[in-house]
Amino acid sequence: MSQHPVRAFLAGTGDDGAGRRLTDILAFDDAHIEGVHDFVQWCFPLHEASLAVPGAPVLSRAEAEAIRNDPAALSGVRAALGRMTRFYAETDGWLRAHDHNHLRITRILSALSDLLGPEAAAEFHAFVTARNAGAGAPINAASLDYWASALRRA
Template identity: 75%
Template sequence: MSAGPIHALPIHAFLAGSGRDGAGRRLADILAFDDARIEGVHDFIQWCFPLPEASRAVPGAPVLTAAEAAAIRADPAAREGLRAALARMRRFYAGTDGWLRPHDHNHLRITRILAAVRDLASPEEAAEFHAFVAGRNAASGAPVNPGSLRYWQAALSGG
């Protein structure tokens, strides 16, 4: 009996559900995090929303290569994993308010999410998430600093 496809590239395997992150967790483990763990654990976001730049926040976090990005885009299971992670983060940002302040580490996470979703799923899905977080910010009296808002907008356009 096969355990499913073997994915040789680590981020691709993680998003497709057949691999583990640097801490040994599967994507399903992270999707099951409660909001306190989403807030308090800082080494999962780079696996769920990989970028071609090294993380300054988490040394040793994976860096997305062009080959791995292409493999993720071509694999429905990996794209579905990315979308599941996006849905979990949307629930987190819908159900918590701690990030709705002038400066918060979640602003960097949102920038990462927008860039990764734009590049690996679609610009439309990134724009939907942007509209959601921007709407939450506006409904809360616009506490997020203008610099973060500019980064979010730039992430949509790849700038």
Template identity: 70%
Template sequence: MSDRIHAFLAGHGRDGAGRRLADVLAFDDARIEGVHDFIQWCFPLPEASRVVPGAPVLTQAEAEAIRADPAALDGLRAATARMARFYEATDGWLRAYDHNHLRITRILTALRDLIGRDAARDFHEAVMRRVQAAGSPVNPDSLVFWQRAVESADCARERILSS
């Protein structure tokens, strides 16, 4: 049971709704926007979701397993590419406040912790290009959260996810 996130990202496990990663990656943009229980599986964190009760929580052992498994890392990269396409193709999140701003923080944090800061920076730069091209409609607090997610790791997260 403790390797559920790893199995999901590696492509041979199922999320809490019974979907495989390939199913989630095949979501159209409307489904990406409307379904709220997949993001915690694609971009796991070591703290419980306040939005989706029962969503998985990343453990140190599972983080290490993901980092050591090329298939899981490929799954995480594929999920990142899918979300990048979503943010490039849609405009609904380009406003002062939107639930996607929390998703972006989660994505950046998971990328930083599981793949590395370069992956997080690349995603951040892509998101920021869209924000700037739209006239910078996103609230300043979200922008700060995104930058912090890329650049820093708090002590608790470092203790939990240290390799």
């Protein structure tokens, strides 16, 4: 039986909806991370459909369980997390009142909670909230509330 497309993508053996491998996305420079809007849904899949990217994968409960039990797919999630953490550490454009990256961060937190566990999500949450605080807390309260809610849903 073949792997579900998102699981194969995360495991490094499949392509996303645009024909890219995870290694291609991990190699994106910061401008590509900022400007390309259809990769985050593959790196951090959720159980609900994306409003921003129609046709993005929707994770079933069974597929989430399969990813949680697949060391290669989990390694892919961790690699994607590492790349996004580096992006948020090295760039400041998202540190403003409203930015599309705030939605990405909510997605990342939700996917981490589901696939890697609440500790991984809490660690990423601590990182992005510390970056916000260090920048003078420019991010709007609603985005911060969504981030906190993503942790509570875990």
